[in-house]
Amino acid sequence: xxxxxxxxxxxxxxxxxxxxxxxxxxxxxxxxxxxxxxxxxxxxxxxxxxxxxxxxxxxxxxxxxxxxxxxxxxxxxxxxxxxxxxxxxxxxxxxxxxxxxxxxxxxxxxxxxxxxxxxxxxxxxxxxxxxxxxxxxxxxxxxxxxxxxxxxxxxxxxxxxxxxxxxxxxxxxxxxxxxxxxxxxxxxxxxxxxxxxxxxxxxxxxxxxxxxxxxxxxxxxxxxxxxxxxxxxxxxxxxxxxxxxxxxxxxxxxxxxxxxxxxxxxxxxxxxxxxxxxxxxxxxxxxxxxxxxxxxxxxxxxxxxxxxxxxxxxx
Numbered sequence: 001x002x003x004x005x006x007x008x009x010x011x012x013x014x015x016x017x018x019x020x021x022x023x024x025x026x027x028x029x030x031x032x033x034x035x036x037x038x039x040x041x042x043x044x045x046x047x048x049x050x051x052x053x054x055x056x057x058x059x060x061x062x063x064x065x066x067x068x069x070x071x072x073x074x075x076x077x078x079x080x081x082x083x084x085x086x087x088x089x090x091x092x093x094x095x096x097x098x099x100x101x102x103x104x105x106x107x108x109x110x111x112x113x114x115x116x117x118x119x120x121x122x123x124x125x126x127x128x129x130x131x132x133x134x135x136x137x138x139x140x141x142x143x144x145x146x147x148x149x150x151x152x153x154x155x156x157x158x159x160x161x162x163x164x165x166x167x168x169x170x171x172x173x174x175x176x177x178x179x180x181x182x183x184x185x186x187x188x189x190x191x192x193x194x195x196x197x198x199x200x201x202x203x204x205x206x207x208x209x210x211x212x213x214x215x216x217x218x219x220x221x222x223x224x225x226x227x228x229x230x231x232x233x234x235x236x237x238x239x240x241x242x243x244x245x246x247x248x249x250x251x252x253x254x255x256x257x258x259x260x261x262x263x264x265x266x267x268x269x270x271x272x273x274x275x276x277x278x279x280x281x282x283x284x285x286x287x288x289x290x291x292x293x294x295x296x297x298x299x300x301x302x303x304x305x306x307x308x309x310x311x312x313x314x315x
Contacts (some may be wrong), residue, residue, distance in 0.1 A: 011040070075211050087207040104224060139270065
């Protein structure tokens with residue numbers, strides 16, 4: 001199979017090989033198999049550089065793009081037709097030659113407090129150790145719970161849970177969506193409210209990436225797109241993009257449709273949580289990207305540029 005002469009009898013999905021990534025790929029495979037029963041839908045499992053380097057924080061080794069480069073190479077070389085990603089792991093700007101073909105419906109977007117001894121984040125004693133791999137979560141925690149100790153936590157979902165159970169951490173923060181999708185909702189002690197921990201752009205949503213020149217694939221995956229969710233995610237990503245969003249920037253953005261309007265909340269912060277600028281903006285759903293850019297400009301007007309300069313100087 002190659003992109004110039006695609007095999008019309010099958011569809012190949014590139015995916016990371018973690019249990020959650022494979023669940024996501026299987027979910028999309030099932031949807032496509034229902035839509036196109038005449039075509040064989042296969043999954044090409046791959047190990048990415050982001051999966052291989054587990055001894056350093058993600059922000060220190062190049063960011064979330066490390067989880068998708070190999071998948072894009074497979075599509076470029078004709079080994080795969082499309083790739084399934086967690087939208088929160090997808091860089092804000094895709095490489096030339098690739099587009100988002102569909103944005104899925106949204107699972108619960110909240111962060112989850114996972115702990116074996118305490119029911120809620122507010123119940124943790126001073127000096128309790130919390131694990132997270134996200135600068136966004138770290139900034140939120142440090143801003144609101146300065147008495148807690150935050151330590152880096154890498155690895156796939158099962159590895160993180162194992163480290164918690166082994167006593168390396170008192171609690172860990174994970175995306176609720178991943179736990180729910182893998183049938184592990186019972187591990188969630190409580191869900192963090194957006195006020196406690198505003199979600200990452202695209203959290204709880206799957207994105208389907210396809211080669212830009214493959215109009216046939218873009219049409220193929222179009223039925224998997226959720227227009228309402230897509231507008232929210234596009235606003236979140238536009239906000240992040242306008243502020244240079246990456247793994248090196250503690251940044252959150254979450255949008256929802258409410259009373260016919262798109263309501264976007266966002267923040268940018270320093271990792272220590274001492275500087276955190278937050279805001280919100282409402283607008284027409286069809287103007288989602290403008291809403292995202294508008295909120296970013298509002299934070300810049302409040303002084304976000306100084307935070308971003310500080311982060312850039314520290315890299």
